[in-house]
Structure formats: structure tokens, C-alpha cells
Amino acid sequence: MQTLLTQLSSSSGWRVQVLPSLVPADLGEEVQLVVSLPPDPGLAELAAAAPGTRFVAVGMPDVQPAKNLFVVGAQGDRPDRQGFLAGEIAASITPDWRIGVINREDTGAGKAARQGFFNGATYYCGLCRSAYPPFYQYPLYAELPAQASQAEQQAAADYMIDHAAKTVYVYPGAGDDTLLEYLAQKGVNLIGGVTPPQAAQSQWAASIQPDLLKAVRDLWPRLLKGEPGANVDVPLAITNANPAVFSPGRQRLAQTTLDDLLAGFVDTGVDPQTGELR
Numbered sequence: 433m434q435t436l437l438t439q440l441s442s443s444s445g446w447r448v449q450v451l452p453s454l455v456p457a458d459l460g461e462e463v464q465l466v467v468s469l470p471p472d473p474g475l476a477e478l479a480a481a482a483p484g485t486r487f488v489a490v491g492m493p494d495v496q497p498a499k500n501l502f503v504v505g506a507q508g509d510r511p512d513r514q515g516f517l518a519g520e521i522a523a524s525i526t527p528d529w530r531i532g533v534i535n536r537e538d539t540g541a542g543k544a545a546r547q548g549f550f551n552g553a554t555y556y557c558g559l560c561r562s563a564y565p566p567f568y569q570y571p572l573y574a575e576l577p578a579q580a581s582q583a584e585q586q587a588a589a590d591y592m593i594d595h596a597a598k599t600v601y602v603y604p605g606a607g608d609d610t611l612l613e614y615l616a617q618k619g620v621n622l623i624g625g626v627t628p629p630q631a632a633q634s635q636w637a638a639s640i641q642p643d644l645l646k647a648v649r650d651l652w653p654r655l656l657k658g659e660p661g662a663n664v665d666v667p668l669a670i671t672n673a674n675p676a677v678f679s680p681g682r683q684r685l686a687q688t689t690l691d692d693l694l695a696g697f698v699d700t701g702v703d704p705q706t707g708e709l710r
Contacts, residue, residue: 515545519552532572543707
């Protein structure tokens with residue numbers, strides 16, 4: 433973020449200063465913009481005390497926008513879109529549609545990711561019926577509680593392996609690196625929302641992650657124009673793509689779907705808060 437802000441500020445003739453904390457006394461007339469990462473330093477009060485300065489809160493869902501305060505990422509990271517894109521990617525790279533998702537069972541976000549995954553797979557492969565045995569109904573899914581034990585994670589992974597899943601999307605927070613590494617050792621291709629652990633990189637297809645830098649970069653012209661503050665959604669990005677598993681052609685296809693999701697041309701069909709179908 434600091435590197436990006438330095439690049440953007442230099443083109444506007446501004447200088448970037450990094451502070452570990454912020455108080456109203458730090459805000460003189462020469463301060464044009466404040467971008468803050470968590471924890472919240474009290475941005476609502478600071479914005480009210482310095483109406484001539486623009487503020488950007490990054491990743492602070494409890495902060496409310498104001499006339500001179502933008503909030504980036506307040507609406508969350510749209511797990512339904514992450515799951516939808518993961519479902520399409522999984523279906524596109526997997527012979528005979530043998531795919532599955534491991535999600536959190538105790539959150540609306542986990543359910544939204546699972547249902548989004550189902551819809552994304554269907555978007556690509558339709559009925560997703562296997563042509564050869566073993567015959568199971570794909571996509572598969574397994575759910576894990578918060579702080580799942582190693583035994584519970586092992587059981588979820590074994591369910592995927594025993595039911596011939598060849599690509600699995602592991603929703604962020606559903607399991608740890610041990611789960612990812614175990615699936616990779618068993619030859620399962622992986623899609624996740626994290627940077628892949630070293631031991632899983634050979635089987636890693638891609639990561640689907642919120643792109644905070646792009647959100648701030650896209651917001652910059654609005655800041656320069658002096659537009660009033662608002663909530664700003666965070667776009668998704670496909671990262672850590674492995675061309676040995678996820679070919680460049682399929683990457684282009686997935687990027688097209690992602691662009692259409694962000695533009696509203698494609699809808700996941702899932703309520704991102706509850707995970708229920710719409």
C-alpha cells in the first residue's frame with residue numbers, strides 16, 4: 433500500500449509520510465489525504481476535526497463513510513463471488529467434473545462460498561455428470577467448524593479423496609496449511625484464498641483474493657475530484673496462477689468471468705450475507 437500511494441502521490445505532486453498513529457494535531461492545512469489501515473485510529477472523529485482533508489479507511493467494516501471519508505471494503509469480500517469463480521475454474525480444469533469445496537459450516541459467508549461454488553460450476557459445465565465410474569453427484573462439499581481439529585480436517589480431506597475429487601476449493605478459514613498439504617500430497621489440485629504453502633505449490637491452481645490495492649488505485653481519481661465519501665467495494669483478483677494446472681487459455685476465460693461478475697453482467701444467484709439462493 434505504501435508503494436502504491438507513493439507512486440500515485442508523486443503524480444499529484446504530494447509527499448507521503450508514514451505515521452504509526454494519528455491525532456488531530458497531526459492534521460494541518462497541508463495534509464490533503466489520509467489513508468489508514470487497521471486498527472481504526474478514530475477516523476470518524478479525525479474526519480470531523482479536519483473537513484478539508486480527505487480520508488480513506490481500508491478494511492474497517494465498523495467505520496461509516498462521511499462527506500470526506502471513504503471506506504474501502506466495508507461490505508466484505510463477497511464470498512459468493514469467490515466461490516462462483518472457484519467453481520468455474522475447478523470445472524474448467526478438471527476432467528469429468530470431479531470437483532468439490534470445503535467451507536465453513538458456521539457462517540453465512542461459508543455457506544455463500546459453497547453455494548456460489550455450485551453455481552459457478554454449473555455455469556461452466558451444466559449438469560456436471562461424470563461419464564465414467566465412480567459415479568458421484570458433483571460438485572461435492574464438506575463443511576468444517578471454526579477451529580476444526582486435525583481429525584476433522586483429515587476427515588473432510590479423506591471424503592474428497594475417497595469420492596474421487598480431483599480439484600478442491602478450500603474456502604479461507606476452512607482448514608489450515610496441513611489440510612492443503614495433505615490434499616496436494618494425494619494429487620488433488622487446489623484453489624484457495626491464500627498464498628499456497630510451499631508443499632502444496634505443485635498442485636495449486638490459483639488463489640482468489642480481494643484486491644485492496646486495485647480498490648485504492650481505482651478510487652484515486654475520485655479523491656482528486658473531491659467527490660463525497662462513500663463505501664467502496666473491493667474487487668477480486670486471480671493470483672498465484674499455476675500454468676501447469678491452470679492453463680493460460682483457461683486463465684483468460686476465468687478473467688472474463690471475473691470481469692463480468694464485477695461489472696454486474698453475471699450474478700452468482702446467492703445472497704452474500706446468508707448464503708441462500710436468490
